[in-house]
Amino acid sequence: MDLHEMDRYIKSIIKEAGHKIRNSFLTDISIESKSDANDLVTNIDKEIEQFFISRINRDYPDHRIFGEEGFGDEIKDTNGVIWMLDPIDGTMNFIHQKRNFAISLGIYADGVGKLGYIYDVVNDDLYSGIQGGGAYYNDERLRPLQDTEIGESILAMNATWAVPNRHFDHNGTLKLIQDVRGIRSYGSAAIELAYLASGRIDAYISMRLSPWDIAGGMVIAKEAGAVATNFKGEPANLLEQDTFLAANPSIHAKILDRYILPK
Amino acid sequence: MDLHEMDRYIKSIIKEAGHKIRNSFLTDISIESKSDANDLVTNIDKEIEQFFISRINRDYPDHRIFGEEGFGDEIKDTNGVIWMLDPIDGTMNFIHQKRNFAISLGIYADGVGKLGYIYDVVNDDLYSGIQGGGAYYNDERLRPLQDTEIGESILAMNATWAVPNRHFDHNGTLKLIQDVRGIRSYGSAAIELAYLASGRIDAYISMRLSPWDIAGGMVIAKEAGAVATNFKGEPANLLEQDTFLAANPSIHAKILDRYILPK
Numbered sequence: 001m002d003l004h005e006m007d008r009y010i011k012s013i014i015k016e017a018g019h020k021i022r023n024s025f026l027t028d029i030s031i032e033s034k035s036d037a038n039d040l041v042t043n044i045d046k047e048i049e050q051f052f053i054s055r056i057n058r059d060y061p062d063h064r065i066f067g068e069e070g071f072g073d074e075i076k077d078t079n080g081v082i083w084m085l086d087p088i089d090g091t092m093n094f095i096h097q098k099r100n101f102a103i104s105l106g107i108y109a110d111g112v113g114k115l116g117y118i119y120d121v122v123n124d125d126l127y128s129g130i131q132g133g134g135a136y137y138n139d140e141r142l143r144p145l146q147d148t149e150i151g152e153s154i155l156a157m158n159a160t161w162a163v164p165n166r167h168f169d170h171n172g173t174l175k176l177i178q179d180v181r182g183i184r185s186y187g188s189a190a191i192e193l194a195y196l197a198s199g200r201i202d203a204y205i206s207m208r209l210s211p212w213d214i215a216g217g218m219v220i221a222k223e224a225g226a227v228a229t230n231f232k233g234e235p236a237n238l239l240e241q242d243t244f245l246a247a248n249p250s251i252h253a254k255i256l257d258r259y260i261l262p263k
Numbered sequence: 264m265d266l267h268e269m270d271r272y273i274k275s276i277i278k279e280a281g282h283k284i285r286n287s288f289l290t291d292i293s294i295e296s297k298s299d300a301n302d303l304v305t306n307i308d309k310e311i312e313q314f315f316i317s318r319i320n321r322d323y324p325d326h327r328i329f330g331e332e333g334f335g336d337e338i339k340d341t342n343g344v345i346w347m348l349d350p351i352d353g354t355m356n357f358i359h360q361k362r363n364f365a366i367s368l369g370i371y372a373d374g375v376g377k378l379g380y381i382y383d384v385v386n387d388d389l390y391s392g393i394q395g396g397g398a399y400y401n402d403e404r405l406r407p408l409q410d411t412e413i414g415e416s417i418l419a420m421n422a423t424w425a426v427p428n429r430h431f432d433h434n435g436t437l438k439l440i441q442d443v444r445g446i447r448s449y450g451s452a453a454i455e456l457a458y459l460a461s462g463r464i465d466a467y468i469s470m471r472l473s474p475w476d477i478a479g480g481m482v483i484a485k486e487a488g489a490v491a492t493n494f495k496g497e498p499a500n501l502l503e504q505d506t507f508l509a510a511n512p513s514i515h516a517k518i519l520d521r522y523i524l525p526k
């Protein structure tokens with residue numbers, strides 16, 4: 001697998017997909033709910049996933065595809081090459097804001113992240129990462145993350161997780177909220193991971209993310225030096241929904257140890 | 264007071280200030296704390312406030328200036344014309360992210376908002392409002408806000424306010440977080456009000472804002488149809504820090520009545 005050749009290919013289809021999404025703003029978008037009333041999907045999410053699948057099937061027929069909208073393969077193991085795709089990460093933002101969403105794509109070989117892409121479509125900002133080759137913001141190489149302290153950190157976290165819940169003791173979250181310098185929430189895991197990789201936030205935490213939400217961003221964030229795990233400190237889950245913490249390496253373990261209190 | 268003439272004048276000095284801020288990214292920025300360790304100010308906040316003051320004093324010598332950094336006048340009443348200025352709203356974002364901050368400026372005559380400006384410096388996006396003359400995103404007139412429901416709303420709120428606090432019963436906040444469609448937090452009241460005015464969010468709530476945080480955004484948001492008050496339903500405070508709720512007119516009273524539970 002020639003990563004640099006694939007990188008050029010992927011960038012070109014991502015830009016093509018972004019063009020399709022921008023054009024969709026001129027059309028009527030149809031909106032449906034999935035697992036619950038606020039889990040939204042549009043015809044554009046579906047069309048963009050199908051566009052990627054048709055290209056991948058044509059040009060990389062041996063590869064498998066794990067996509068949010070379910071048009072790809074049924075994935076039960078991480079063997080071989082898998083494209084993990086969220087055609088529009090942040091669908092609610094796409095619908096309500098027409099911004100702050102991204103195409104998220106990660107290419108994994110036998111469970112190891114090789115290539116990662118987050119394309120902020122409206123700003124035409126592409127974040128990318130190549131295993132061992134660095135993380136990039138457009139053509140600019142991102143600097144390795146600098147050490148920080150929890151008290152000087154900006155944490156991305158949805159306020160939903162401050163509500164008492166069945167996943168873990170929310171008192172840890174409340175303490176973390178009080179201890180960090182600031183909290184932000186952008187409504188797209190991909191954009192939050194792009195912000196982590198570029199040092200604009202220092203940690204991103206979520207109680208429930210799917211592989212396609214994090215696959216692309218993890219490659220990029222790791223190339224910038226970030227650490228990503230579930231709440232048990234295990235490698236982030238590439239097959240199922242799980243808890244997720246990605247952070248500057250100087251505070252990742254501290255957040256897990258001091259604030260993530262399993263029930 | 265010729266609002267259209269002032270509008271042209273103000274837009275030109277705001278763009279000039281934005282140019283100075285963008286140039287500051289090439290220099291070393293010095294950072295200090297104010298009221299607490301996370302209440303940050305830089306030499307750029309101060310220089311930009313002084314730039315505005317020098318222009319206003321020269322060209323509108325009868326007007327008073329209420330600025331975040333304190334170089335303006337001491338303001339104890341709303342008589343006459345007052346320029347309410349936050350030279351960099353979202354200083355933490357300015358420092359950590361070099362984006363997601365704004366110049367915020369409101370011009371009030373005897374306590375009535377006449378002109379409002381929010382300039383997202385890095386994106387070169389100017390939101391503006393003229394009393395009775397509409398709200399604008401760059402040159403495009405913003406559409407009046409459409410009716411919505413709480414369950415279909417996006418609320419901007421800092422997760423800090425989900426923590427038990429002395430201002431009000433946080434159980435109301437927790438309920439509101441659960442009832443809305445989504446929560447966002449961008450770290451700049453000005454940007455959050457610009458998002459409200461442009462319909463990208465439906466409500467913005469904060470337990471503690473100063474007049475210069477909201478003065479510009481309120482003129483713009485009101486011209487788009489939004490309603491802004493403190494938690495008692497009184498007009499937003501133009502003289503002192505206070506609670507703040509600005510929202511789509513179809514849900515403002517519902518949020519106050521159902522979720523804001525005074526202690």
